[in-house]
Amino acid sequence: MRKNVNKNPVMIIMTVIFMLYAVSILFVMVWGLNISLMSRKDYNQAKLFPTSLQFVNYITAWTELSANGISMIEMIINSVWYAVGASAFSVLFSSMTSYVIAKYKFPGRGFFYGWAIVTMMIPILGSAPSAIRFYDMLGIYDSQFLIIMFASSWGQNFVILYATFKSVSWEYAEAAFIDGANHLTVWYKIMLPQVISPMIALFMVEFIGRWGDSETALLFLPNHPSLASGLYIYKRINETRLNTPALFSGLMLCTVPVLVLYICFQKSIMEIQLDGGLKG
Amino acid sequence: MPKYMKKGAYLFVYLMLAISILGIIKYIWINIQSVIIAFTVENTEGAQVFTLSNFERLFAEFATADSGQVAYLINTFKYFGISVFKILLAFVVSYFLYKKVMGYKFFRFVFYLPCIISPIVLVMTYKDILRVEGPLWQLINSIFGHGYEEIFTNKDAATNAILSYVLWTGFGVALLIFVGSMNRIPESIIESGQIDGAGMWREFFSLVLPLAWETLSTMLLLTFVCIFTASGPILYFTAGNYETSTISFWIFNSVLGGMYNYPAAVGLFYTVVAIPFVWIVKVIMDKFNAQVTY
Secondary structure, eight states: HHHHHTSSSHHHHHHHEEEEEEHHHHHHHHHHHHHHHHHHHHHTTTTTSSSOOOOOOHHHHHHHOOTTTEEHHHHHHHHHHHHHHHHHHHHHHHHHHHHHHOOOOOOOOOOHHHHHHHHTTTTOOOOHHHHHHHHHHHHOOSGGGGGGGGGGOOOOHHHHHHHHHHHHHOHHHHHHTTTTTOOHHIIIIIGGGGGGHHHHHHHHHHHHHHHOHHHHHHHHTSSOOHHHHHHHHHHHHHHOOOOHHHHHHHHHHHHHHHHHHHHHHHHHHTTTTOOOOOOO | OOHHHTTTHHHHHHHHHHHHHHHHHHHHHHHHHHHHHHHHHTTSOOEEEEEEEEHHHHHHHEEEEEEEEHHHHHHHOOOHHHHHHHHHHHHHHHHHHHOOOOTTTHHHHHHHHHHHHHHHHHHHHHHHHHSSSSHHHHHHHHHHHOOOOSSSTOOTTTHHHHHHHHHHHHEEEEHHHHHHHHHHHHHHHHHHHHTTTOOOHHIIIIIHHHHHHHHHHHHHHHHHTTTOOOSSHHHHHHTTTTTOOOHHHHHHHHHHHHHHHOOOOOOOOHHHHHHHHHHHHHHHHHHHHHOOOO
């Protein structure tokens, strides 16, 4: 039935509109790549395309781009540490929290579920100063250990995983209990494998977001810049004598890991669902 | 719960929740401290003393039409409007992807790309395309014989250009969630509608919209939660110059510059204003909920 709809004039018009939009997105990517392969002279002369492809810019980016004395390699290490660590903590603890709230009845269950929903709907502004003081008090401000503070079990990840666990049958767990399995075994051997796909998808979405996030690093990790915050600092410091093609080479390098992950895990990412809405 | 499952259940549950409980304590501690910071200032001896002056300063700014805070609020509402529009647009776009418009897999892949690429990469490239003597400028110059003035240093154009960027960067996770929600609609319902002669628009408004309303209302509600935090990648575009700041960016920039008390007070004020607003929106959304299960 649906295949016939494709011949509908509305669908054809939408295809054209979608194509134009897709081209605009791809053009920006290609333009960034184009600049990264220009010589400084070509760029300063406002040439649209490089006279000759300057792959050397990618080597220059490794040696020239730095922020507050932190090299590009160190920025990449900081980015990997921050993006992988924070995302893994966040998704793992969200899965633990959502699992027990979805599948167990215990005193305080209503409070925890209510907490998850209510805090999602309280738009907190201006808590960064107290967060800085809190992290400073714990001795983790501007430290790699800050990622433990991102072990948040609430928010969007909780809602999605809670709905996922709700939809998972409890029968396998009951059978395992009868066979003598304990709660921990049931969780990681029976239940967790059944939600691994949405967990990977949520990890990817969070990783991608954190990889590109520079504001958190600027506020809380000033001496451990990530790739995104480091490139911003480099640009700001060198505004007047900026090597734009080298900067764009750095930006393109910054893009490669997330693009590869997106291509590899696009099927999982595309299957994210927010079933059930928010029932407060 | 059967007896064999009760053994050690509570211990397991509370151990699983241990980190979440610490997260709750952190959340409460940070926000209580935030309130305290909002009601204090640092005196000449470096001690924090209680005061209402942060709020007096805020209300004094509100009383001045051309003050910074008024400009930030206006800009924030512009970003909020764009956010709501993007959610609605994402729903419509999702419908066509769900209906498998030609090349829908390719479009779904490409439309999510702006969420994948770091904002600094997209912004820098977008700015370069729009810069004086950039490709767009050269194209316009070749057609009309003259280009345009620098956009991001012009206070009359900068915010609109950033808003255009925010709109252009698309639909984010909302697109994936909407398509997922529509794919869950039983095929038999859609086929019944088509047998009854429902055209595409009828199908969209009478079947898909009510059946996916719960997801749409959730996404709209989450957007309304951000009414005072709505913003864009202002840091990379203008760093808040040329009258482009929003409330949340101004708070971020002030904290980055070492100012704590006044931004905390401004944040607290908007949080207090937003809470009843969000709950009213939630009640309204729930009233429109079709309560459909499938």
